[in-house]
Amino acid sequence: MLSKKSQYAFRALTTLARNEGKGPLPISKIVKEHPMSVKFLETILLELRKNDLLGSKKGKGGGYFLLRPPEEISLAQIIRILDGPIAPLKCVSLNFYERCDDCNEVSCGLNKLMAEVRDAKLKVLVKRL
Amino acid sequence: MLSKKSQYAFRALTTLARNEGKGPLPISKIVKEHPMSVKFLETILLELRKNDLLGSKKGKGGGYFLLRPPEEISLAQIIRILDGPIAPLKCVSLNFYERCDDCNEVSCGLNKLMAEVRDAKLKVLVKRL
DNA sequence: CTTAATCCCATAGGTTATGTAGGGTTATGT
DNA sequence: ACATAACCCTACATAACCTATGGGATTAAG
Known part of the structure; x- marks a missing residue:
């Protein structure tokens, strides 16, 4: 069974992919599209960042963004990072x-x-x- | 990830399959071939019996046996019963x-x-x- | 310089799954 | 009767899973 972590990550990443090239996207925006626990998503994106799938920018106007083009990102990568x-x-x-x-x-x-x-x-x- | 339950069940069932037609096989015999916790295997076989994959016979000369020919048993059935x-x-x-x-x-x-x-x-x- | 937005980090709680272990009960063949 | 074996109940330790809380650090904008 796929964990919620991976499910949420999948949704967040698709949103980030759609936002590709438009600068960092804050968690608040992502959650607006996919209703889920902000704090939980935070830990998820953090983990994806530590594994070089995402980049982030702090402070006002900050947020998360893909480190690679969407074509190079697969569910397999997400699952391996979050679920093993x-x-x-x-x-x-x-x-x-x-x-x-x-x-x-x-x-x-x-x-x-x-x-x-x-x-x-x-x-x-x-x-x- | 496959649980140990299903792993052990798989091994036990292959042994039971090899024993097909020779009457009930007690847990003690199965464990001799596959070293594992007797108690744990007990709960596993019990669960498989409750789901009509195995039959059992109590008392001396008792044990477990397949209720269907080995050709009709698949890992999918085992997993669904034990792991969901x-x-x-x-x-x-x-x-x-x-x-x-x-x-x-x-x-x-x-x-x-x-x-x-x-x-x-x-x-x-x-x-x- | 101050403020607000935002990521960052540690911790803790509740729940469920997992794997193991003990003790006692019931049925069966000899 | 006795030995064998399945059956059943309980409890426990560990880990994983999901959520929640509280704060700290960094940055942009006014």
Whole structure:
């Protein structure tokens, strides 16, 4: 299940994408379009900024803006930052790999399937915003 | 991410599938093949039984057994019972549908994508065990 | 210089999910 | 009777999730 974090992030980013090139957009404006907790959105955008997806400008006239063109931003990136791995198991994750000690990765029938799931999900999620 | 519940269930079910037709298999035997908490597995198998995936027999010589041929059992069924919806959002779930009030389902760009993700996942998960 | 807008940061609470553990009850075959 | 095994209830520790609060730092504009 997609977390609210990622859901809200998706909505905020689409708004930011539509605002592309028009300077920073403050949280207050984003919330006007998508009713949600301002404080919660704040932490979300902060996290996206720390992961170099967004830039920000402080003070009056400040706000958030995309650091890359919208075409280069995908849901996969958002999810990886806010929710973690796309793969259903760490042992088949591309970006969050961890060895699993209770299944040997060679013979475990599960990780084969989960790798397929990962690829299937990715094929959809890498589409641009 | 797949829960441990579903992971353990998968392993237990493959063992039960291999034991098909040879009568009930007790938890003690399953655990011998897949080292895991007996108590935890107990609750898992119980849940699968309540959802008509498994049958059980008490007492000496008792244990668990599949209620259907292995070919008719898929990971999708296991996940739905133990982890819930396959779809990343309730509003696009086939088996756990719930209206979402903060996005209107017609124009929300997210649920379209998530429906695609659901289908992509399902295509893999409906394969037989 | 003052004010208002805005991002920034830390913390805390309530809820739910997760994984584990203990103890006792009931049914069954020998 | 006895041993085996499923069944059921409770409790707990940890983590994740979502929201809320209070303040601090920075900037633009008047």
